[in-house]
Amino acid sequence: MSQxxxxxxxxxPHGLRGEVTVQVxxxxxxxxxxxxxxxxxxxxxxxPLLLTGVRRHQGVYxxxxxxxxxxxxxxxxxGTRLLVDDEGESEPGDDWREEDLVGFAVSLPDGSHLGEVSALHVRPAQDLLEVRTTRGQVLVPFVEELVPEVDEDARRVVVDPPPGLLELGE
Structure with missing residues (x-):
């Protein structure tokens, strides 16, 4: 079954000829x-949308x-989302999409509640999890060292931030 x-x-929009930027x-x-x-x-x-042109400008498609x-x-x-139907693209857990993670509870390694995933920002170097906390939004690099666990069944992400990461922006 495809999804x-x-x-x-x-x-x-970018320029006058109909080009648009996209978040990949x-x-x-x-x-x-x-x-x-x-x-x-x-x-x-x-x-449906038929793609007629593609180029990169300063790292943006x-x-x-x-x-x-x-x-x-x-x-x-x-704001339009571009969709594809994939049959068996990759095994679950090999990569994450924003719609997979938004709404997941976020906790610290000691089990204390930190917040909720509100977005996934896909970046060339590393992706960033946006976490909504009671003190505002926090961006956490989505790397194994800082996000050691993603539990799909429990809809929970464990974040192990280095000292000061959660205080940035306060």
């Missing part, structure tokens, strides 16, 4: 973002879609 996955979320949610954007690729969308009425050839048309796509 839909978010591979990107459309951001702001796939580990292989070069294979996913090729001219001629078609994406289902969320919300569904905005798609810029995409163009058929029928969206100016800045106004590109602005209408802001």
């Amino acid at each position: 839909s996955y978010v591979v990107a979320r459309v951001g702001k 949610h796939t580990d292989d954007p070069a294979a996913r973002f090729v001219p001629g690729a078609s994406f289902a969308t969320d919300p569904a009425p905005r798609g 810029l995409l163009s879609f058929e029928g969206h050839t100016d800045r106004d048309a590109a602005e209408e796509l802001r």
Whole structure:
């Protein structure tokens, strides 16, 4: 059975010719973002979208879609999630998607409650977990040393921050 996955979320328009920035949610954007690729969308009425152009500018993917050839048309796509259907793409737990983690409880190694995962920011060097705490939002590098456990069944993430990480921004 196939399942839909978010591979990107459309951001702001770039320039005047319909290009949009995207927040990438796939580990292989070069294979996913090729001219001629078609994406289902969320919300569904905005798609499907046929990719006509791809380029990188200062590390950001810029995409163009058929029928969206100016800045106004590109602005209408802001917030759209690009979806693909994958059959057996990877084993569960090999990689994480934002929709997998949002809403998970976040605790410290001693079991005390820290907050809740509110977003996953995919970055070239390392991903960042955004955690909503009672004192505000905190970004935690999503690396094994700082996030030693992700329990899918319990919908819980354990964060082991170095001294001072949780105090940044206070």
